[in-house]
Amino acid sequence: MKNLYLFVFLLVLGTNLVGQTAINFSISNATTTVGNDFSVGVYTNNFTNVAGCSFGLAWDSSMIQFDTINNLNAAMVSGAFFNMLPGTTASGQTGMGWSTASTLTLPPNTLLFNITFKALSSGVATIDFSDNLFAIQAENPLFEPIPVTTTPGNITIQQSVNTNNLLENVDIRFGPNPAREVLYYTYALEQSSPLTIEILDLHGKVIETRVLDNALNGVCTVDLTQFTPGIYFVKSTVNAGSVSKQLAITR
Numbered sequence: 001m002k003n004l005y006l007f008v009f010l011l012v013l014g015t016n017l018v019g020q021t022a023i024n025f026s027i028s029n030a031t032t033t034v035g036n037d038f039s040v041g042v043y044t045n046n047f048t049n050v051a052g053c054s055f056g057l058a059w060d061s062s063m064i065q066f067d068t069i070n071n072l073n074a075a076m077v078s079g080a081f082f083n084m085l086p087g088t089t090a091s092g093q094t095g096m097g098w099s100t101a102s103t104l105t106l107p108p109n110t111l112l113f114n115i116t117f118k119a120l121s122s123g124v125a126t127i128d129f130s131d132n133l134f135a136i137q138a139e140n141p142l143f144e145p146i147p148v149t150t151t152p153g154n155i156t157i158q159q160s161v162n163t164n165n166l167l168e169n170v171d172i173r174f175g176p177n178p179a180r181e182v183l184y185y186t187y188a189l190e191q192s193s194p195l196t197i198e199i200l201d202l203h204g205k206v207i208e209t210r211v212l213d214n215a216l217n218g219v220c221t222v223d224l225t226q227f228t229p230g231i232y233f234v235k236s237t238v239n240a241g242s243v244s245k246q247l248a249i250t251r
Contacts, residue, residue, distance in 0.1 A: 027153030
């Protein structure tokens with residue numbers, strides 16, 4: 001009788017998995033400037049009844065330099081592993097594997113983790129999925145393969161603006177970083193000038209903007225309680241120059 005129950009269970013499970021839609025793994029795009037740090041997100045769609053998956057990532061190490069992996073999805077913490085050996089990441093590669101004793105289903109467009117890099121040279125750098133370190137694959141609880149598609153991310157790196165004069169005449173700081181509920185942004189200029197403060201997400205979308213027509217010395221406070229925890233960028237624009245710095249928001 002137990003064998004019969006097991007057979008029925010496997011039959012039902014197998015029926016649910018037949019014709020399963022392909023899982024998609026994707027990397028977000030980003031725009032940055034030479035010398036700046038930036039982060040991209042690795043996302044997934046159609047992640048349904050998955051028992052294991054893996055993939056490698058590759059990039060041009062002459063254009064972007066690996067820093068760290070963070071914000072790993074809480075549902076995958078216990079079964080995830082990465083190859084972040086210095087020699088591997090320095091050559092422009094890393095890889096991720098994950099498995100569970102049961103199954104996992106994630107909502108559409110779920111963030112798996114973030115990767116932070118530093119931009120080294122101008123141009124367009126592509127971060128793509130690769131089979132070099134880990135096979136690009138996924139499987140169901142019956143150890144059957146699930147189709148996988150991938151979408152690379154493109155990083156547009158702009159040549160840094162000559163901000164020597166800007167940095168000599170402007171003292172801009174913000175904190176705390178990481179921040180939780182409030183960000184304090186302080187500025188001190190030698191002469192009154194327009195100052196634009198923008199907070200952008202990983203996709204380059206402007207989430208918050210403050211425009212000060214005649215900024216000289218002061219402090220701005222930004223309420224972060226409506227922001228989703230993650231990595232953002234604070235962009236300051238004075239006259240013809242801009243400076244962007246990374247901001248982490250936690251709870």
